[in-house]
Amino acid sequence: MQTEIDRLIAYFGGVNALAQALKEHDPDHPVSTAAIYKWRTRGSLPLHQLQKLAALAEAQGKPLDLNAFMHQQTTLEKTMPHADQNNRIIIFDTTLRDGEQSPGAAMSKEDKLRIARQLEKMGVDVIEAGFAAASPGDFDAVSEIAKTLTQTTVCSLSRAVERDIRLAGEAVSHAVRPRIHTFIATSPIHMEYKLKMKPQQVIAAAVKAVNIAKEYTADVEFSCEDALRSELDFLAEICGAVIEAGATTINIPDTVGYSVPHKTEAFFRELIAKTPGGAGVVWSAHCHNDLGLAVANSLAALKGGARQVECTVNGLGERAGNAAIEEIVMALNVRRDVFGLETGIDTTQIVPASKLVSGITGYPVQPNKAIVGANAFSHESGIHQDGVLKHRETYEIMSAQSVGWANNRLTLGKLSGRNAFKTKLAELGIELASEEALNAAFARFKELADKKREIFDEDLHALVSDGLTSLSHDHYKFISQRISTETGEPPRAEIVFSAHGEEHHAEATGSGPVDAIFKAIESVAKSGATLLIYSVNAVTHGTESQGETMVRLERGGKVANGQGADTDVLVATAKAYLSALSKLESPERLKAQGTGV
Numbered sequence: 379m380q381t382e383i384d385r386l387i388a389y390f391g392g393v394n395a396l397a398q399a400l401k402e403h404d405p406d407h408p409v410s411t412a413a414i415y416k417w418r419t420r421g422s423l424p425l426h427q428l429q430k431l432a433a434l435a436e437a438q439g440k441p442l443d444l445n446a447f448m449h450q451q452t453t454l455e456k457t458m459p460h461a462d463q464n465n466r467i468i469i470f471d472t473t474l475r476d477g478e479q480s481p482g483a484a485m486s487k488e489d490k491l492r493i494a495r496q497l498e499k500m501g502v503d504v505i506e507a508g509f510a511a512a513s514p515g516d517f518d519a520v521s522e523i524a525k526t527l528t529q530t531t532v533c534s535l536s537r538a539v540e541r542d543i544r545l546a547g548e549a550v551s552h553a554v555r556p557r558i559h560t561f562i563a564t565s566p567i568h569m570e571y572k573l574k575m576k577p578q579q580v581i582a583a584a585v586k587a588v589n590i591a592k593e594y595t596a597d598v599e600f601s602c603e604d605a606l607r608s609e610l611d612f613l614a615e616i617c618g619a620v621i622e623a624g625a626t627t628i629n630i631p632d633t634v635g636y637s638v639p640h641k642t643e644a645f646f647r648e649l650i651a652k653t654p655g656g657a658g659v660v661w662s663a664h665c666h667n668d669l670g671l672a673v674a675n676s677l678a679a680l681k682g683g684a685r686q687v688e689c690t691v692n693g694l695g696e697r698a699g700n701a702a703i704e705e706i707v708m709a710l711n712v713r714r715d716v717f718g719l720e721t722g723i724d725t726t727q728i729v730p731a732s733k734l735v736s737g738i739t740g741y742p743v744q745p746n747k748a749i750v751g752a753n754a755f756s757h758e759s760g761i762h763q764d765g766v767l768k769h770r771e772t773y774e775i776m777s778a779q780s781v782g783w784a785n786n787r788l789t790l791g792k793l794s795g796r797n798a799f800k801t802k803l804a805e806l807g808i809e810l811a812s813e814e815a816l817n818a819a820f821a822r823f824k825e826l827a828d829k830k831r832e833i834f835d836e837d838l839h840a841l842v843s844d845g846l847t848s849l850s851h852d853h854y855k856f857i858s859q860r861i862s863t864e865t866g867e868p869p870r871a872e873i874v875f876s877a878h879g880e881e882h883h884a885e886a887t888g889s890g891p892v893d894a895i896f897k898a899i900e901s902v903a904k905s906g907a908t909l910l911i912y913s914v915n916a917v918t919h920g921t922e923s924q925g926e927t928m929v930r931l932e933r934g935g936k937v938a939n940g941q942g943a944d945t946d947v948l949v950a951t952a953k954a955y956l957s958a959l960s961k962l963e964s965p966e967r968l969k970a971q972g973t974g975v
Contacts, residue, residue: 393414403434465718467710470504472506472690473735477700477739480694483939490507491522500724501723503531504533507532510534510549517548517549531557532555532557534546536591538562540590543558546591557627560588561975564616566609585619587600598624600625602629605631607636610652611652617653618653622655629661629688630646632664632675639674642675642679642682662687663676666695668698675701677717680710691735702749703723704749712776728782734839741928742913803842806835834917853877853959856942871888871898906933907959924944925943941954
């Protein structure tokens with residue numbers, strides 16, 4: 379940090395000039411040249427002094443961007459986020475927080491780390507790693523991600539409650555670029571029925587929350603939950619208050635997916651203009667997809683002056699989901715003529731990120747999903763096929779390769795060594811926690827390489843996920859099975875698995891082999907769970923592909939997803955069911971107030 383302190387002092391003209399300026403700005407609390415030299419020697423300075431320097435710069439008419447200082451950017455001069463010349467959009471990914479609120483999509487710490495590494499590799503600016511106060515597991519995951527990432531800002535969500543904020547601050551304290559994201563509801567219906575607070579009480583709580591957050595980091599984001607159903611004048615008042623308190627990003631979420639694009643653009647434009655200090659912060663959009671308009675509303679918000687957009691991989695999230703990162707990024711890329719905006723995203727990493735998140739959460743991507751669906755670049759019509767063969771741009775507005783399709787072949791085979799395998803894992807952002815995990819994954823790789831002539835990156839992700847499941851402390855673990863089917867006879871499943879460390883042999887018949895597997899397991903588990911979803915997807919193309927299965931179970935209002943992968947889809951099916959059972963018996967994950975933002 380030594381160099382950064384030097385830059386900060388030089389920004390004010392050197393040690394003597396800075397000491398004199400501080401004395402004139404705040405004569406009751408002067409700072410000596412000796413103290414400033416001590417900052418430089420230590421390579422750091424107290425947060426309250428950093429805030430004093432920001433106030434001094436504001437008074438001198440050359441606002442200091444504290445985020446730029448903290449993030450080691452080349453210029454410290456604060457730019458106006460809504461100005462026409464500022465065309466760089468901050469991509470804020472909340473897959474690990476809002477995305478995890480999808481039913482049954484809870485992720486382990488290892489899962490979150492894998493996704494976080496991929497998001498950083500993709501160039502995401504801010505990763506909302508979780509809700510640190512929700513549970514000890516969430517705190518641990520946020521903290522581990524903060525310690526691991528080296529470039530991306532790591533953020534934790536918190537309610538406007540002191541305990542939540544302090545836990546968030548502690549969780550992100552080791553991040554190279556920490557952020558606290560605190561929120562409170564601002565719509566009349568939320569304030570009256572959920573918070574049971576008067577508007578001025580809400581403002582006081584918001585200001586207090588930002589002040590506490592500033593004790594931990596200069597990068598504080600404040601969200602007005604249910605903002606698009608809030609009264610605009612009240613929003614301007616509360617946003618102005620938190621900006622004065624030190625918030626650097628203001629998020630205006632469409633929490634219930636109620637807005638429509640032209641209204642969203644006008645709302646942002648008017649709110650930014652009315653808010654005191656609104657020109658000096660970054661405005662953010664966080665849109666839900668209840669009416670299928672999350673991406674459209676997000677883009678409209680950018681037209682209205684927002685310069686941060688909050689989104690998730692594959693549009694994962696509460697209820698109908700969030701704005702999809704892949705659609706927003708590619709809309710901005712393809713239609714630069716309309717938006718004139720840029721992101722820092724490496725678009726070739728979009729499809730790998732999509733497949734990773736889908737595999738970990740058990741939420742398959744529909745074939746006709748924009749950008750990342752299997753049919754996104756397929757052409758059935760003869761006219762379309764003819765046109766694409768003659769000139770791709772006739773029917774494709776972007777290339778499949780530009781978003782990561784057809785670039786996923788793994789250049790390893792059954793003769794590849796352990797070191798080459800480990801190196802490839804690192805390239806994919808996969809870091810295994812122990813030698814035991816690496817050895818198990820390598821053994822699985824060798825086994826898979828004997829079965830398949832071609833191995834793809836998706837195979838590797840599925841293989842590692844399966845290995846992590848087998849090494850984890852699950853209540854139920856697959857050992858072996860035998861399935862017999864014959865036309866005219868009921869299929870029979872004989873399965874061996876462990877339950878709470880004890881090995882069991884079970885068998886049953888069913889209407890089909892999958893039904894027989896589930897009934898055999900339940901003859902021992904007696905879980906009382908209801909099967910909600912069972913799906914099978916090929917990890918890659920071809921008949922040799924691994925099958926990736928997902929099972930969703932529900933019991934007593936708790937929903938759990940289980941995944942399994944194997945070249946034998948019936949083995950993958952048994953693994954997925956046992957995985958879901960294990961998650962049902964795991965401790966209940968605490969939820970945030972309401973649905974978050």
